[in-house]
Amino acid sequence: MIIVRDLAFRTLLVPELIIPPGTSALVGPNGSGKTTFLQILAGILKPEKCSVQIHGKSPVECRIGFMNEYPDRNMLFSRVSDEIASSLRFSCSPCGEISRGVELALESAGILHLKNRRIHTLSGGEMALVALLAVTIHSPEVLLLDEFDSHLDDRAVDAAEQIIRASGAVTVLRCTQNMDVASHSKTMIALFSGRIRATGSPSDVFSALSGTCFVPFGWRD
């Protein structure tokens, strides 16, 4: 569970928000503050006074997997296998374990053929999948994914969902512009102009957003 209190930063104004464990989707128009909000939860931005508790701890005490909306800003290394291995290497895991883990991760995502590819030769969608594997391989408690699916087709979104499920993260918050993807979450949070417009189950949130394009076809009257 994530508890945010007294958040007033740039255009964001969130007096209190409780995000339950499970998968949640953060939705809203471009420029509504979604990225800033995720960065605050991740501890990348630390506004004064604001309190963020993740599973009872502060963000820096948590193992968080954070994926940037700019796919290539996630990349530290130039080769796919090095990138995916990075968090395990930083935590000094045994070499054999790391290479097996990387291989397994690539195989489960159906992209083992990319193992030795240079990052800069990847397509946008491939880069997004590699970034997702890199943030999920170290068994994060929390996953914060900013527009993880904006370069993925429907089949790749399915692969991404599987990677997310397999990560074992207790709480997953992902920002998406695909409302069909959002509708499969347990909880949705709609952020408009820095304020929480609605939060709750997809049906609660879609009924609060009724009449806007944020409601997918299948949820309209």
Added chain:
Amino acid sequence: MKLVLDRITVARDEWHCHADGTLHPGIHLVTGRVGSGKTTLARIISGVLNPSSGKIIREGISSSMLCQQFPEYHVTGATVAKEAESYGVAAEKAMEIAGLSGLGEEDPFRLSRGELRRFQIACLELRDWDLIVFDEPFSALDCQEKQRVSRRISLLSSRIVIVFTHEQRYLPRTDFLWEMRDGVLQFLGTVPQALPYWETAPGHVRMLLENGIIPANLTEEDLREGLCRMQG
């Protein structure tokens, strides 16, 4: 005016793609799986990448523009206004179209990614290009912006406009349909006749086709009309 892809091939290690065909003015939609070569082909068509073999013949095309998949790759200006000037367009006008008036002195990287994309498309549409190649123009945009951008792309049909995308919902009024299949660019035909042959069709289009309904085109209005017909 026409664009001829004359036996284009690209080979990279074990990966390859082929393209052969002629593109006339109108809106061309190209779909294909992640990693199928859409971005590579977009770069070759717009002349920023050379193919391994084959050639591109441009008849009567005097100007062309590539709208890259990652809007951040376009940024060369230190401010939003300077960025607009780098396209040779009036900064005020571009900011107005993009809904970013008054942000001329901002660092382009302070914009959200969706705002940056919106701004880049606004800069691009302020000039007349004979050939425009959009690589995933809808990624990072919210639904209102996707609607707006797909409508504006629909208006450009007097030029050769090629849209590479995996967008499932908000598509422009499309004249010609293409698909990357196993590394080969296939021409499927004109819309709507080609729709039944479209392997990577979006979910809603597939659902309509499975129910025996062929939408008039791919715009949101066409799909909504198709869904109404399906529900009787």
